Amino acid sequence: MSRLTVVVPAYNEAAVLPSFHARLSRVLDELLLSCDVLYVDDGSTDATWQLINTLAAGDARIGAIKLSRNFGKEAALTAGLDHVDADAAIVIDADLQDPPELIPSLVERWREGFDVVYATRNTRQGETGLKRFTSALFYRSMERVSDIQVPRDTGDFRLLSRRALDALRQLRERQRFMKGLFTWIGYRQTAVHYLREPRQGGATKWNYWRLLQLAIEGFTSFSTAPLRLATWTGVLASLLAFLFGLWVFGKALLFGDPVRGYPSLMVVILFMGGVQLLALGVIGEYLGRNYAESKQRPLYFIEERHNAHPKP
DSSP: OOEEEEEEEESSOTTTHHHHHHHHHHHHHHSSSEEEEEEEEOSOSSSHHHHHHHHHHHOTTEEEEEESSOOOHHHHHHHHHHTOOSSEEEEOOTTSSSOGGGHHHHHHHHHTTOSEEEEEEEEETTOOHHHHHHHHHHHHHHHHHSSSOOOTTEEEEEEEEHHHHHHHHTOOOSSOOHHHHHHHTOSSEEEEEEEEOOOOSSOOSOOHHHHHHHHHHHHHHHOOHHHHHHHHHHHHHHHHHHHHHHHHHHHHHHHOOOOOOHHHHHHHHHHHHHHHHHHHHHHHHHHHHHHHHHHTOOSOOEEEEESOOOOO
């Protein structure tokens, strides 16, 4: 019989974890598969780890990993997937915005021969109009500037076959944008659509600042478009400065107009300085990522584990 592992990264999810596991257990009980669950505690500061241990005491299917600190969701996902030795894995968050009841549909498409089955949101209940707008803008921008086509309105909720998992294990870059990596490996991929529910408990960990950082991570990991944008901005600024200089020179030569002094000079200097700082900032983002990669630090450290062992 095929075996399925459900990987659940969790950070301060004590408020919703019991409800999530109850719903997940009902779904797994009905699947004609050998199933287990792997919780990854990403350095929670609430009672998440204690709750996971309590759940594991009453359910032999549960494995658990506690990271030594909060390494971030991308690292927690990687830690969980590194420990999967089943025929397939499903990644799902514990906040119940992604319904566990969709898992049978993902498994069905996997049995049809797909290696990656991702869950695409038709609607995003419980989110502000600004959040929906910025999310749509990000996915559509990634489509245009990236070499890969990250599926629109799709999070981390998906199923990965064994060979997809083996491919991901070879990608050990430190600056990780998992949605892009899931797409980059290729193989047969398809979507299952669903209605995303509001968060069932606790508070979201993704404020606008963290979402902006994730967006920058995505752009710089899978596209050099920001560098090209800085180049073309510099070219445009130089062209405008040249045309402005011709205009000032022509007025002075033909009409005897005096060249304006301090205000014009300050505008030009501040404009060119802003363009240069923008270009340096973009270059700095890429240079910083190369610096982080060159140090070759481990992606995570594990403080405790129960019934979970890394795949050889």
